[in-house]
Amino acid sequence: MASGMDLEAYFAFMENQGYTAVREIPKFDLDSYIQNYTGRSRFDRLLLIGQTSVALHMDALRAAVAEAKKSHDTGRYQKVAAYFRLIAPEEAETCFSKSWIDSTDAANAMETKRLEREMKVYKNNLVKESIRMGHEELGRHLESIGNLIGAADAYSRMRPDVSTPKHIVDMGRHLVSVYIQRKEWASVISQLGKITGIQGSDKERLIRPYIRAMSGVALLGQKSYEAAASCFLEVDGSSAPIGTLTDGYLCANDIAIYGGLLALATMDRTQLQLNVLENSKFRAFLELEPHLRRAIAHFVNGRYAECLSILASYRADYMLDLYLHWHLDTLYSMIRNKCITNYLIPFSCVTLESMDKAFSVPGQSIQAELAAMIQTKVINARIDSINK
Template identity: 80%
Template sequence: MASEMGLEAYFATMRQQGYITVHETPRFELDSYIQNYPGRSRFDRLLLIGQTSVALHIDALRAAVAEAKKSRDTGRYQRAAAYLRIRAPEEAEKLISKSWIDSTDATNAMQTKRLERELKVYKNNLVKESIRMGHEELGRHLEAIGNLMGAAEAYSRMRPDVSTPKHIVDMGKHLVSVYVQRKEWASVVSQLSKITGIQGADEEKLTQPYIMSMSGLGLLGQKSYESAASCFLAVDGSSTSITAATDGFLCANDIAVYGGLLALATMDRKQLQTAVLENNKFRAFLELEPHIRRAITHFVNGRYADCLSILASYRADYMLDLYLHWHLDAIYDKIRIKCITNYLVPYSCVTLESMEAAFSVPGQSVEAELAGMIRAKTINARIDSINGLVRMVKEKPRVRLHMDALKAVSSFEKTTLDRLRRVNIAAAELEVKSARKGLNAPDSGEVWFDRSTPVTM
């Protein structure tokens, strides 16, 4: 009983911090899932699972503490330990090492001072390449210890000393890494645009997976779902590993999931067929996540209930994803609205019973959902609650033609009046013209009429 009370209190605290509690058990195994993400991204994903998953939070928090201890970032270690202390105080006392925190902080401080001294020497010697490398080394060190603001500043100071396209790309990648960790998505997109197309054809082919993947991630963070989908669908993973290309932020499975879900949310059936299912570049990613391909195929073939069923079965997995967690509800809502809208298109009248059978969700009413879509003008329909029918309101071609004709007449009248007014102004010689050369017009504050009469404005 005490354990259950502690569980409720813990997730109540997490909800107050803005995290959604995931009660369902995900399909993946934590150990095999987290192996896809090396570097600092692994800790971030473990911590999110520890903050949101009822089934995996204890294991994830333990793993997050262990992962943080492998690094030099004591702030992350203390943060994971604080969450573990809230949920399992006994385990936290066993795992947390105060002596490790003190010794690591001391080592980090000494390393920072050493790198700053070396950088000062490089600046005194006025060797641009040494100065660039000094800033880069200092930035990497600050990023590794969790001082992301200082790391971004150090990387930015490399700019005056870069001399080759490769140096510009390397500096941009460092800054993108920091901005992604700080979730500054506008800066991510802006920085990627600066390094796009500055290399030769061969080098650009190698950086294409990185640029498109991280651009998609930045646009996803900005909720530009359609643009993000285009970026993920354009990723070419044939030349390099996505995990290596993105420095561990994304893996090939993520490209398939992000690209497939965003395409479902923003593209129509024809676009899904040509841009996703027939896309040779993206097909290799879809093979890694066959359920995404099946969901898209069901949507294209008009089997909307099957499509939504597949997505619902994987919802818990996606809610534990570091970047989808904040957008999944909006993406799923868009897909559901598209399914309902496309389902109604061929019919003039549909029974509510058939709608319930196709789109029913436990605890929700399809009728209420349809009413909301009608109010939002997403669909043009009327609900007949007495007979249990949804009647589509088909727009009559004649009415549409009349409306277009009225708009054309109104536009013609406005244009004609403007032209008549212009003719009358010219006939009355009141037309304003710019000052002509050769006239002794004042430098400013006056406008000259055609009659060469200055008028002060």
């Protein structure tokens, strides 16, 4: 009987791959959480949880296998099966189906050839609309089977034959979808720029929140946290459900979480009050995450320990997010530094005891952290280690 890695070895392996193991139990229910997403986003989120969550990794990997088998992408099926084998090889062999891979690959190849033959006919007939639709159909197919480079090429070939604002927007959204999956953030922003301000489209009201939300994701990926915060705070979800607006990549709760955390990390108390708590458009999202609204209100009101306590209690949930996972430690550090800095502003002298009470767990001291902040010029202060 084959035996897989033990838990510690598995998560040590994942950490060597650049991921962060999440050992705390998250507050969300996996089944309810994943229902907020569709398409590849649902699979990618399940896979990340399977790679990083000590509590949910098996449930997430099982769900990711099932999700992969609903698609035509055998590559992602084999990818999740490989992780499954590391931790539970016996169960992986039960789930794994070589016959499904072979039959799906054969059907995919046949469909690709059929669409390519049809494209030749369309080009010979010189009908622009048929050519555009042919490229779009081929792109959708290639994207569905995981050939993202081929899909991007097919969608790009639509460009000479688009004739209406709607066509321009549709082509742009297809390309944004591919670039997001490939984490090509600069290309996402460039493509969104090309569809910004498109006039006359019957989807015009839906374009603006889509552009702001997906720009926010790309800017977050580029670590442009302040610009990303502004994008999420400008999303208006009144015209349609956010899942529909963002092609299944985000839900309304994500807009609240991304916008709230990024704003906390980059904005001062006045800006948070005006741009977040008093922002009528964003307030509707923030009501979905009342704990985050409380954390922001605590920061604005100078109750920094309460703010940090709330954020700490939700750290596991945020670390399991597909886009926050890579940035959360940085964002939390930025927020904590702001809390400490703002706490010190009214005082000319503060005891280390009071600082420990406000910002440290019992039995630990904040002195080393303060020294590091002074050395990096985050705060302008000196420590009297004798008198504390």
